[in-house]
Amino acid sequence: MTTLRTPAGGETGRQVDRAEVPVWRDRKRRLWLLGLVAPTALFAVLPLVWALNRFGWQTGSQALLWVGPLLVYVLLPILDLRFGPDGQNAPDEVMERLENDSYYRYCTYVYVPFQYLSVVLGAYLFTASDLSWLGFDGALGWAGKLGVALSVGVLGGVGINTAHEMGHKKEALERWLSKITLAQTCYGHFYIEHNRGHHVRVATPEDPASARFGETFWEFLPRSVFGSLRSSLRLEAQRLRRLGRSPWDPRTYLSNDVINAWLMSVLWWGALIAAFGPALIPFVLIQAVFGFSLLEAVNYLEHYGLLRQQMTTASGTVRYERCAPVHSWNSDHIVTNLFLYHLQRHSDHHANPTRRYQTLRSMADAPNLPSG
Secondary structure (H helix, E strand, O other), X not given: OEEEOOOOOOOOOOOOOOOOEEEOOOOOOHHHHHHHHHHHHHHHHHHHHHHHHHOOOHHHHHHXXXXXXXXXXXXXXXXXXXXXXXXXXXXXXXXXXXXXXXXXXXXXXXXXXXXXXXXXXXXXXXXXXXXXXXOOOOOOOHHHHHHHHHHHHHHHHHHHHHHHHHHOOOOHHHHHHHHHHHHHHOOOOHHHHHHHHHHHHOOOOOOOOOOOOOOOHHHHHHHHHHHHHHHHHHHHHHHHHHOOOOOXXXXXXXXXXXXXXXXXXXXXXXXXHHHHOHHHHHHHHHHHHHHHHHHHHHHXXXXXXXXXXXXXXXOOOEEEOOOOHHHOOEOOEHHHHHHOOOOOOHHHHHHOOOOOHHHOOOOOOOOEOOOO
């Protein structure tokens, strides 16, 4: 960061110092558009699929339809190793300006239309009986169909992270966009459980989304999925009761944030199944399970084995210590964090849940993972 000294006019015409103005530029500003790689990847590979089929390489062309898994399990780890940690935090004096820059929120908003265009494309590729325009003889084989479903699942999983960013904000538009983004993976209850459950109970045995020491991912997955579901229903029922309303009253269903989020999934997938037929049902299940499992894999890593200690207050009550940077695993690798909107600057996120992704900071005293 540098400073500028600007002249002030006066009777003597002398140059005098005015307030020093910080000059700082986010070198990642345009790179945040890499967050759109996941929802556009399926469209991007179609010309290559056509070209490979023209040369008779149908095995290679169907392999390209696995672009989603290849992206997150092969390309991103390689790029993280190549480019390494970020190492840049925004200085204090630009934080407010950076936080209020609308460009960054539009980067997340635009994810949503690309996400659903890709879902429709995936549904079409999965069910189409004639893909001769892409060079295939009839429909896709099972390997191609599975690749398409998993690739759409990846953009759904990354979409949960985008929904996570928007769902923490106070603006009504962002909260609704968060719910819409979650509809693809049928994980709308995450909107409630994450904000009002996980952030309160993180790194305690009461939190289903905090992995215990020695717990395998396959043990953690059902505990987190079903525990988070139960918690979201309980939290929303408590909210309605505080308003003097019964969660069992059908008149409250549309105002129940779990039910109205699930309703979005029912309407969306019901419309697509009506359009593409029952053959789409395996696609719906595969992409949803793979998508939310991708999120749960991230959950597994972010708090694995970390526990807040219980303490006794002056009044004699027992409570957990405040969540601190040491209670979240972090990674400052630049490529993954561009792809996931600084998700892995996780300690700062728990300290400042409403802080926008572009201003999240890497903390020196937080535990760090070896890669993104």
